[in-house]
Amino acid sequence: MSDHRLSSIELDAASLPAATAEIEHERRVAIFDLVEKNSFEPVGAERxxxxxxxSSQDGRLVFDVTGPGFSKAHGLSMSPLNKIIKDYIEICDSYYEVLRGTDVGKIEAVDMGRRGLHNEGAEVLQTRLDGKIGIDHETARRLFTLVTALYRR
Known part of the structure; x- marks a missing residue:
């Protein structure tokens, strides 16, 4: 396993939107999945x-990264992600509704849209972190899942 990985993630609950028990569960699952498998290489970190x-500070999502001999914080404007997050949450809600039905074609169509938005969000996040933190596509997808859970109401 590479040393360029996340071993822990902490959320600053005081600066993030309040969460229901369901959303807290989503956050814990997203953190578990991300820590379980990721590729995370902050620029300038040796290992x-x-x-x-x-955390959230002044409308920015802040990534405070520490490691052996390394500490750096990066603030990202949420503006480029806001619409994607909103659309992703809406389509996920639709997906769960459609699953209750029996129309396989509709389920597949909504699932394709859901996966497409998830990939789009991951790509935007990866681009926003470019030059700050190197992440692969799968890590970007898992990180987007967490970011969505952070801003879900």
Whole structure:
């Protein structure tokens, strides 16, 4: 396993939107999945593993990364992600509704849309972190899942 990985993630609950029990569960699952498998290489860091603390400050999502001999915080404007997150949450809600039905074609269509938005969100996140933190596509997808859970109401 590479040293360039996240070994822990902490959320600053005081700076993030309040969460219901269901959303707290989503956040815990997203953190578990991300820590379980990821590729995370902050620019300028020689080796990991890294700890990530996520918070919201002045409308920005802050990634505070620490590792052996390394500490750096990066703030990302949420503006480029807001519409994708909103659309992704809406299509996920639709997906769960459609699953209750029996129309396989409709389920597949909504699922394709859901996966497409998930990939789009991951790509935007990967681009926003470019030059700050190197992540692969799968890590970007897992990180987008967590970011969505952070802003879900």
């Amino acid at each position: 990991g593993p890294y700890a990530l603390k996520m």
